Amino acid sequence: MDFKLTRLAPTPSGFLHLGNLYSFLVTKALAEKSGAKVLLRIDDLDRDRYRPEYVQDIFDTLDFMEIGYDQGPKSLLDFEQEWSQMHRIGEYSQALDTIKEKKLLFACDCSRKKIQQMNPSGYYLGHCQTRNIPLERNDTCWRMDTFACEFIQVNTYTEGKKAYVLPEESAFFMVRKKDKLPAYQLTSIIDDIYYGVDLIVRGQDLLGSTLAQHFLANELGLHSFQGGTFHHHPLLKGEKNKKLSKSEGATSIQFLRKEGKKVADIYGILGKMLGSSEDVKDFESFKKHLDL
Incomplete structure (x- = not known):
């Protein structure tokens, strides 16, 4: 299969870790295989956690690991002046207006603590759906009404078209946060289009x-998004088979570099985490362990 464009889409909410790097390398491998160009798209609307040093870390990591890309910002200054999501607020607001006009959402004032108290899993199950909270009330987020969501068809890279059911953890997802900025599920669709x-x-x-995002794109009539192809790769796990996170500083590329690790050393660590019995020292040997 041939594609036009794929993307690296990190969030500057912490220093990049080995799991982020693994995803970048899988993307790079698929881009090479399919002839797609690569876009660097930095998702920076989580303004509470945004830090310029985290953006700089993205450039530093890509440069250190020799991961090139064809489109996107080349520096922190270039990013903030030309590529930040703050420059696309108008596009996001237009989509929010469309959802609002179609009466597809509801306001919610629940805190994370309250959601946890109502459901130990931490998943939001639509508590405010029938409370009729005014959409313009302060300290409320906007959530999609997914109650009537049916099977969702996704074009997958390895298995063709597959039908899924929206899982509990994704039901009634946010499209606008309490700070009135658009939420990730909406901005990601708009940016990819x-x-x-x-x-x-x-x-x-x-x-x-x-x-x-498929559900939302359908409600917005953005069918070009649904026409895209998706690949969901296995996660790179750390100690005790736990998912890697940015809060674990020891897995950050920055930490490993400060320890004196070279590119080959980091590929070697990835190889061990993938369970390889062979020596993984560069991108070519890394690709052999990917089932693509």
């Missing part, structure tokens, strides 16, 4: 996000 992305590579943990 804006740039013309037709191959989206994500970790298996983000399958629920893909399904939420």
